[in-house]
């Protein structure tokens with residue numbers, strides 16, 4: 001049984017891969033950059049001894065991304081789950097962001113994960129107790145001046161997962177969507193954050209501990225659910241006064 005971790009070369013994804021390897025699971029790790037990906041695979045193979053394969057695939061290209069990952073699965077391979085901790089931001093993500101860069105954000109954060117899930121659904125539905133796990137962001141709580149294409153793509157991804165949750169109810173697939181607050185990874189490096197960042201290892205532990213349990217939408221750290229609810233409830237006039 002194999003876990004596929006997409007975005008496994010850094011941050012939360014690398015930690016998730018490490019946790020799964022330490023539990024003796026076989027892994028298929030996916031990212032765009034070969035060097036980091038192979039370094040992670042080598043390290044996990046040496047430390048835990050299980051099978052760790054890699055596949056390079058670029059999520060800025062949804063038309064080929066899902067096919068590249070699917071092609072790496074062996075014909076008789078049982079897939080225990082598809083984990084999607086990939087994501088990317090753009091430092092200049094504003095209404096003026098050039099179209100190609102806006103497209104990249106939407107492709108990596110929404111269209112490629114959605115295409116991958118669609119491609120894997122027939123396979124996963126046939127495997128009792130399989131999981132699909134997506135990672136969202138607190139950035140989708142409400143429109144901000146910054147990270148607006150990123151936030152829009154993450155909101156689209158959450159919407160997609162909510163639909164998937166409904167569609168898969170009673171069919172045996174476990175569908176989980178984790179909305180992440182700030183984390184101490186390359187993605188948030190150097191940013192001025194209004195709340196302390198969580199460690200990626202702690203979040204990976206939480207995600208791995210809950211694999212295959214209840215389907216649903218979860219927040220980590222948990223207090224972000226309340227923060228998001230407050231942000232959404234603020235009247236627009238008041239919300240616009242915040243420096244967000």
Ligand SMILES: NC(=O)c1ccc[n+]([C@@H]2O[C@H](COP(=O)([O-])OP(=O)(O)OC[C@H]3O[C@@H](n4cnc5c(N)ncnc54)[C@H](OP(=O)(O)O)[C@@H]3O)[C@@H](O)[C@H]2O)c1
Pocket residue numbers: 006007008009010011012013030031032033034036057058059060084085086087088108135136137138139180181182183184185186187188200
């Ligand atoms: N860090 C935070 O504060 C924070 C907050 C809220 C939500 N999140 C979300 O949490 C998840 C994990 O974030 P993180 O902080 O762990 O990010 P990270 O450290 O930057 O790692 C992102 C991973 O995604 C992969 N990736 C990025 N662009 C890709 C592309 N075009 N094709 C294939 N793979 C690609 C990266 O691989 P390559 O380097 O090879 O491209 C890397 O393995 C993401 O969904 C992110 O949006 C993070």
